[in-house]
Amino acid sequence: MGQVTIAVGGRHYSLVCGDGEEPQLQRLAAYVDEKAETLSASLGRLSEPRLLLMASLLITDELMDLKAQLAAAQSGGASAGSGAPAPDTREAEQKLTRLAERLESLAFSLEPAAENS
Incomplete structure (x- = not known):
């Protein structure tokens, strides 16, 4: 199993993934982070769960x-x-x-981190 650390909304998350999937997860995380940055710029400071939710909704x-x-x-x-x-x-x-499928997997991986913060 591979492992990758991604950054979204200024926070870092360690994720486990299939071997070789690390670059794709980093690309996906960069896209989510871009959406989060856009939201922060237009809406101001949001809580992390709300920021991730809004970014997820935009991507969906x-x-x-x-x-x-x-x-x-x-x-x-x-x-x-x-x-x-x-x-x-x-x-x-x-x-x-x-x-x-990858977005769903990423969202599932991020849920425990969001619940613990």
Whole structure:
């Protein structure tokens, strides 16, 4: 098992992950941290749980928009009569699914840290 330390909202968290997943977790954490920074800049100082919740909601909103776009592309972009999504659409759907799974895993990993603070 791999282990990585990430920083979000000025706090550091140690996470256990699969071997080789460390760089991806760091990229995801950097994205969450970017959202947290944006929120802090626009809303002022928020408590850590509220900041993480708001960042999660913003990211989830982005994910839902992408899923809606993907669904629209699948219904309008599929080959006539085949019912199968175009190859690019299938790949995008797989990437979105992996991203959602990773975000869920990251959120699950952060829950105990948020509860202990």
